[in-house]
Amino acid sequence: MHKSLNEIAQHLPANVLAEDCPSRAILQHVTSRWGTLILIALAPGTLRFAELRRRVQGISERMLAQTLQVLESDHLVIRTAHEVVPPHVDYALTPLGAELAVRVLSLAHWIEENLPALQEAQT
């Protein structure tokens, strides 16, 4: 019996340089303007919505809520709502998210440390 295209695709290595590889979409989420910063802010531990908003300076409520939903759907962040009034919602990295965050932090820290070299005299 022949294998379906899907079955074959399953075993092909993912490649972000390929236009239609699903990995590219996730890379996009992670490297989105606010996605990266949210991952970084959550790295040290669980935070509530308002606190997260304060850490990720400059983000609007709308973007925070929206980006969190995307990260949640990628299984990188977990949302825990406590049914009380006023609302109390916690956001944390999943184990998967934590692994990713390590890479993101490494990237961000490198930039922070090499900032002087990066912004040297632009002609």
Added chain:
Amino acid sequence: MHKSLNEIAQHLPANVLAEDCPSRAILQHVTSRWGTLILIALAPGTLRFAELRRRVQGISERMLAQTLQVLESDHLVIRTAHEVVPPHVDYALTPLGAELAVRVLSLAHWIEENLPALQEAQT
């Protein structure tokens, strides 16, 4: 004598979570839709414009040229134009860019390898 705000800022550690820290702008460049992919494509070595365009599937000439200029201004990529006709231009990572690319690749590879877990049954 008192220190100017600038002098003080110079010694403050860079922080991407701070709204006006220049490191955030660079992070933005690197994590931009095409910036990341270009860095990845250049990691194995020097490429010409057209070849780069073929590797980064889906990018338009416009975006490739534009993004390359940004990365060049951040000292992450070097452009070498050979004055011949037809034009011949090479793009390569700078030593700085190569260091960054390591981090970017680590991020991308992790996503590629964990793709199955990331896209598991979305409710």
Added chain:
DNA sequence: GGAAGAACCCACATTTCTGTAAGTATGCCG
């Protein structure tokens, strides 16, 4: 009684990003 607080959602306006199509220069090839 009125205000404040939490974590949102929604409509609307605007800014920013991205793509498409066309144009530029110049020498070689047929």
Added chain:
DNA sequence: CGGCATACTTACAGAAATGTGGGTTCTTCC
């Protein structure tokens, strides 16, 4: 002479991302 090739640039247009302001719910504090 006409066309091709390379690496762009520019104008224009449509799509996508982002911000703003207002509303919601229920309870505690003054």
